[in-house]
Every structure is written in structure tokens, then in C-alpha cells.
Amino acid sequence: MRYVPALVWVGLAAAIGFAASLLVGPQGIGLPLGSDAALLVLFEIRLPRAALGFLIGGALGLAGAVLQGYLRNPLAEPGLMGVSGGAALGAVTAIHSGLAAAVPFALPLGGLLGGAAATFAVMVLAGELAGPLTLILAGVAVSSLAAALTSLALNLAPNPFAASEMLYWLMGSLTDRSLVHVWLASPLIVAGSFVLFSTGRALDALTLGEEAAENVGVDLGALRTRVIAGTALAVGAATAVAGAIGFVGLVVPHLLRASARHEPGRLLVPSFLGGAALVLLADVALRLVSPAGDLRLGVVTALIGAPFFLWLVLRTRRELGP
Amino acid sequence: MPGIRQHRTRCWGCGPVSHCEAGWGEEVSARDPRVPVSHRPARRPVAPCLGWAAAWTLACAGLLLGGALNIECSLAASARRIVSLNLCADQILLDLVARERIAGLSFLARDPTMSTNVEGARGIPAVQGSAEEVLALGPDLVLVGSYSTPATQSLLRRLGVRVAGIPMASSFEEIRAVVRQIAHETGDEAEGEALIVDFDRRLEAARAPRTENRPFALAYQVNSLASGPGSLLHEMIEAAGFRNLAADRTLGPGGRLPLESLVLDPPDLLIFANAPGDFRTVLGDNLRHPAVRYIAGHQASLHLPMPLWLCGTPRAVEAVERLAAARRDLGAGKRGP
Numbered sequence: 001m002r003y004v005p006a007l008v009w010v011g012l013a014a015a016i017g018f019a020a021s022l023l024v025g026p027q028g029i030g031l032p033l034g035s036d037a038a039l040l041v042l043f044e045i046r047l048p049r050a051a052l053g054f055l056i057g058g059a060l061g062l063a064g065a066v067l068q069g070y071l072r073n074p075l076a077e078p079g080l081m082g083v084s085g086g087a088a089l090g091a092v093t094a095i096h097s098g099l100a101a102a103v104p105f106a107l108p109l110g111g112l113l114g115g116a117a118a119t120f121a122v123m124v125l126a127g128e129l130a131g132p133l134t135l136i137l138a139g140v141a142v143s144s145l146a147a148a149l150t151s152l153a154l155n156l157a158p159n160p161f162a163a164s165e166m167l168y169w170l171m172g173s174l175t176d177r178s179l180v181h182v183w184l185a186s187p188l189i190v191a192g193s194f195v196l197f198s199t200g201r202a203l204d205a206l207t208l209g210e211e212a213a214e215n216v217g218v219d220l221g222a223l224r225t226r227v228i229a230g231t232a233l234a235v236g237a238a239t240a241v242a243g244a245i246g247f248v249g250l251v252v253p254h255l256l257r258a259s260a261r262h263e264p265g266r267l268l269v270p271s272f273l274g275g276a277a278l279v280l281l282a283d284v285a286l287r288l289v290s291p292a293g294d295l296r297l298g299v300v301t302a303l304i305g306a307p308f309f310l311w312l313v314l315r316t317r318r319e320l321g322p
Numbered sequence: 323m324p325g326i327r328q329h330r331t332r333c334w335g336c337g338p339v340s341h342c343e344a345g346w347g348e349e350v351s352a353r354d355p356r357v358p359v360s361h362r363p364a365r366r367p368v369a370p371c372l373g374w375a376a377a378w379t380l381a382c383a384g385l386l387l388g389g390a391l392n393i394e395c396s397l398a399a400s401a402r403r404i405v406s407l408n409l410c411a412d413q414i415l416l417d418l419v420a421r422e423r424i425a426g427l428s429f430l431a432r433d434p435t436m437s438t439n440v441e442g443a444r445g446i447p448a449v450q451g452s453a454e455e456v457l458a459l460g461p462d463l464v465l466v467g468s469y470s471t472p473a474t475q476s477l478l479r480r481l482g483v484r485v486a487g488i489p490m491a492s493s494f495e496e497i498r499a500v501v502r503q504i505a506h507e508t509g510d511e512a513e514g515e516a517l518i519v520d521f522d523r524r525l526e527a528a529r530a531p532r533t534e535n536r537p538f539a540l541a542y543q544v545n546s547l548a549s550g551p552g553s554l555l556h557e558m559i560e561a562a563g564f565r566n567l568a569a570d571r572t573l574g575p576g577g578r579l580p581l582e583s584l585v586l587d588p589p590d591l592l593i594f595a596n597a598p599g600d601f602r603t604v605l606g607d608n609l610r611h612p613a614v615r616y617i618a619g620h621q622a623s624l625h626l627p628m629p630l631w632l633c634g635t636p637r638a639v640e641a642v643e644r645l646a647a648a649r650r651d652l653g654a655g656k657r658g659p
Contacts, residue, residue, distance in 0.1 A: 026580040026582055026583050027582070027586070032582075037586055038586065040616055041586060044612050044613045044616075045581055045582055045611075165604060165605055168604045176608040176611055177607070178607075178610075180612070243604070291580065292577070292578045292580060293546065293580050
């Protein structure tokens with residue numbers, strides 16, 4: 001598919017997902033209108049959910065595209081690299097230290113710091129030109145450590161429902177989010193997305209190799225800083241309000257790569273819109289499947305993403321194998 | 323203060339002895355007929371221990387030397403060192419037996435977000451639940467939840483400790499059964515019956531008639547959980563003269579009511595069965611949601627602390643009393659039958 005039609009299609013899918021998110025509720029499909037309570041449902045319950053789905057999905061898709069372009073590695077993704085896990089740890093720490101209640105924006109900032117630490121750790125562990133295997137191993141190590149520390153934090157705090165909360169942070173959800181969460185997360189997600197979008201041209205140059213990129217004027221150190229900061233801002237804030245939602249950043253750039261003629265810079269906008277569409281539609285689907293709302297968004301994205309990931313691993317092995 | 327500790331320990335060492343002394347128990351418990359006899363030692367003051375330390379020590383020593391038989395006097399047939407590993411059994415035990423006979427309680431018994439009797443549990447060794455800790459306390463009876471920690475249970479049994487599995491009570495009838503079972507295990511059947519009589523008396527006093535036009539109530543919890551039929555909360559709501567909205571929506575004992583459904587069709591009384599402050603991370607977000615605060619501002623609402631309904635114990639009757647009071651304030655239901 002050519003670039004512009006692809007862009008139109010993912011844009012349309014995201015718009016449909018947004019509209020569907022406003023239309024679908026536990027009582028079926030329809031716009032609640034008429035009474036005060038109905039308006040409350042529309043503006044205080046469904047609109048925050050749709051807005052967060054759009055922003056968080058977009059952030060995850062965009063971060064996936066940037067990380068894959070920067071590391072020149074098809075398996076790079078915020079969830080698999082431990083960025084989401086680190087962000088969840090940062091958010092949980094902010095909550096249990098009492099900072100989140102005392103200082104505005106401490107919650108998304110906690111997610112940001114955790115996400116930045118995880119991104120940095122994986123990049124140091126795997127090196128910038130790491131093979132897929134090293135990157136995945138580093139990601140697994142950082143994810144496991146983050147999950148263990150999150151679990152520890154939930155257990156140390158007197159909390160009878162630590163296990164359920166753990167599930168939330170590992171398998172994110174948009175259920176019962178409010179406008180408060182939108183105000184908390186959106187400034188940071190938008191800022192992070194701008195930083196990530198700004199890396200487009202440098203990522204294109206990087207496909208020629210680091211030396212060639214430096215020759216055309218790319219400052220590799222500054223690029224690295226922008227990738228880490230942008231990912232941490234966008235994914236950190238997203239995870240702080242919705243938990244870790246995996247595989248979006250992995251699947252979306254792959255589906256759209258051919259349309260962008262394998263130029264990482266051109267892939268960024270479609271990946272943002274594609275990520276938004278995937279998360280919004282997955283969130284609508286889970287509301288239709290389980291109206292009571294005990295199915296987690298992360299479960300649905302993992303159901304879509306994990307088989308895709310396996311297929312990708314097999315293909316990578318064939319390409320690298322003897 | 324090591325001095326106090328020492329005296330306390332010495333006094334407790336004489337626990338069975340003091341229990342044997344005629345008149346001691348009756349005298350204190352007679353002050354408050356509503357509190358079961360066993361509740362008295364929980365408030366047993368430390369001061370006499372301090373003031374009469376020397377006398378106590380002498381008395382103890384005398385009794386220990388003079389007649390070990392005396393110590394056995396009233397407790398020959400009953401358990402004397404009881405350990406409970408279950409929050410619900412902890413609370414019944416505290417109301418049922420003399421404090422001196424409790425060798426350990428679960429650590430949850432001290433948690434004010436879950437236990438009704440934090441005061442009573444204070445000073446009694448807290449157990450996390452491992453077999454090793456339990457053995458170190460030298461119990462002659464261990465109460466555990468029927469379905470929890472099967473490995474610990476079987477290990478204790480293999481090591482020759484008497485273990486009693488206590489089921490979770492999720493109805494008034496099951497509360498009576500559980501009290502009878504624990505009382506039977508500890509050898510305090512009469513005390514158990516007294517607890518049940520007291521429970522039934524308060525329950526009947528609070529119970530409201532099942533009129534046709536009862537208002538709806540809903541016990542809204544963290545994660546949008548709302549207890550339907552089969553749960554203790556359901557029976558409490560119905561006993562207090564409400565119809566449970568969760569039953570109307572065909573939810574089960576651990577059902578979930580989406581926030582939207584709550585907002586579009588709210589109950590006449592919204593019962594906050596959890597405090598948002600108890601759950602600082604995501605599970606409590608539904609309780610802090612602006613839409614829920616709006617509903618709470620437009621409908622009658624009530625905070626029912628979790629310890630009152632979490633465990634099926636005789637103390638759960640207080641929840642029915644509070645709900646019945648809210649029912650009286652509310653008057654007749656706004657909706658038709």
C-alpha cells in the first residue's frame with residue numbers, strides 16, 4: 001500500500017475507534033443523552049477512556065517505531081524492553097511513597113523516571129548495535145526486575161489486594177479512568193510525542209550506518225538523549241495512568257513499515273495513528289466481550305501481539321540462521 | 323520499658339491461675355452485659371500487674387509450688403494455648419475465650435482496615451502463618467481457614483498438632499455454625515451459645531420488615547465490585563430492609579457493576595463498602611472517580627468499613643445495625659416494587 005492511502009486508513013481506523021469508544025457501554029451500543037447522569041457517563045466516563053486510549057495507543061505505537069528505527073532492530077518495543085515495566089514501578093513507588101497524593105504530577109513523573117531508567121538500562125546492557133537476542137535478553141532482565149520490585153512495593157505496603165493490583169500494573173486497563181487521569185497524563189504524552197517525532201530525519205540518516213549519519217550532521221549523542229527522553233515521557237506517563245500495555249509498539253510499526261518504504265522517519269505518524277487505532281479498538285472489543293469489565297486491555301493486546309511476536313522471532317531466526 | 327514487659331509476662335504466666343480464681347471474671351464482665359465474658363481480659367488493665375507485682379509473683383510462686391493441680395482446675399477439658407492463622411477465626415476467638423489462652427493470632431488481626439478488634443489483638447503474638455512460627459508457640463490447638471494454606475495445615479497435622487479448619491461464613495446461619503464449631507474445638511460451648519444469643523438478639527432488634535416497597539441499596543467496593551446473593555453483604559442489606567441492587571442486576575457474590583451502570587441507574591442508598599484511602603493505587607480509583615462523587619452527592623450514601631463485613635463473625639451484626647439506621651433515615655423507597 002502506498003504511503004498516503006495507508007495514512008488515511010490508519011487515521012480513519014483511529015477515528016472509528018474513538019467514536020466506538022464513546023458509543024459502546026455495558027448496556028450495549030448507543031450514545032447516552034438526555035439526563036444529567038447520561039451526560040456524566042459520556043463526558044466523565046467514556047470521553048476520558050477514549051482520549052486516553054488515543055493518546056496511550058499513539059504513544060506506544062510511536063515509541064515502538066522510534067525504538068525499532070534507532071536500534072535498527074525489529075524486536076524493539078516499550079513493553080518487551082522493560083520500559084513499561086520500569087514506568088509501572090515508578091508509578092507504584094510514587095503512589096506508595098505518598099508523593100502522588102501530595103504533589104501534582106508526581107504520578108506521571110514517577111512513571112517517567114522509571115521508564116527512563118529502564119530504557120537507559122536496556123540500552124547500556126544491550127549496546128547500541130546489539131543483535132536481537134541481546135536486546136530481548138536485556139529487556140527480559142529489566143522487565144523481571146521491575147516486576148519483582150513492583151510486587152515488593154505492593155507487598156510491603158499494607159495492601160490486602162496486592163495481587164490484583166499487580167495484575168493491573170502488568171496488564172494495563174482503561175476501566176474507570178477519569179478526566180483527572182487525562183489531565184495528568186496528556187501534557188507529558190504530548191511533549192514526549194513531539195520529542196519522538198523530532199527524531200524522524202536522524203532515524204532516516206541512521207539507516208545508512210552511524211558514520212554516514214554523523215557525516216550528514218546527525219549528533220548521535222543528542223539523538224540518543226532524545227530517544228530516551230521521548231520514550232520515557234510518552235510511555236512513562238501512559239503507563240502511570242493505565243498500567244503496562246504490551247505489544248502495541250511491536251505490532252503496529254511492522255504492519256505499516258512497507259507503506260513507509262522502510263524509511264523510519266516516514267513511519268512515525270502512521271505508527272502513532274495505528275497504535276491509537278489498535279488500543280481503541282481493542283478496548284471497545286473487550287467491552288463487547290465482557291461488559292462487566294473484568295477483562296484487561298493488556299490481555300487483549302497480548303492475545304493479538306504474542307502470536308505476532310512468535311512469528312517475528314521465527315522470521316528473524318530464518319534470516320539470521322545458516 | 324523492660325520493667326513493664328517483665329511484669330506483664332509474669333502476670334500472663336499466671337494466666338491459668340488467675341482464671342481459676344473465683345470471682346475475678348464475673349466481677350469485671352458484669353460491668354458490661356453486652357460484652358461477652360471472654361472480652362473482659364482484652365481490657366484487663368496492666369496497672370494491677372504493676373501495683374501488685376510482688377503479690378502476684380508470690381501468689382504465682384505459691385500456687386506453682388503448692389499445687390500444680392490447681393492450675394488445671396477449670397481448663398482440664400479445653401484448649402489452653404490456641405493459635406489462629408485466620409483473620410475471621412482471630413476475631414471470634416478474641417470474643418470467645420480468655421485472652422490468656424490465646425498464644426498467637428494472625429498478623430491481620432492487628433490491621434485496622436480489616437479487623438474489628440485491633441485493641442483486643444494488641445499484645446498477643448502476631449503470626450505470619452508459617453508452621454515454624456506456630457510450633458514455636460507450642461499450641462495445643464491451631465485454627466486455620468478451611469481452604470487456605472493447605473501445605474501449612476498438613477505439615478502441622480503431620481507434626482502432631484491439633485488443627486481445626488474453620489470455613490468462611492458468608493451468611494448469618496454460617497456465622498452461628500462457625501461460632502459453634504470454634505467453641506466446640508476450644509471447649510467453650512456455653513460461651514459460644516452466649517455469643518450466638520447476643521448476636522441473634524441484636525440482629526432481630528435491627529431487622530426491618532420485608533415490605534414490598536423497599537428501597538434499593540448497593541454495596542460498592544474497590545474495583546467496582548458489588549456483592550450479590552451468596553455474600554454476607556447481600557444478607558446484611560436484605561436484613562436491614564433494603565433490596566440489593568446487585569441481586570436485581572443478577573450479580574453473583576463477587577459480581578462487578580460497571581461504573582456507567584451505577585451512574586445511569588443508581589441505588590437509593592449507595593454503600594461505600596471500602597474507604598478510598600485504604601486502596602491508594604488503581605483498585606480504589608473507581609471510588610475516587612468524579613462520577614461516583616456526583617452520585618454520592620445526589621443519593622443517600624453510607625460508609626460501611628470493611629472490617630464490619632469482611633468476616634462472618636458475631637460482630638458483623640453492627641453492619642446490619644448501621645444499615646438499618648440508614649434505612650430509617652431514608653424512609654420509604656422512591657421506586658415502585
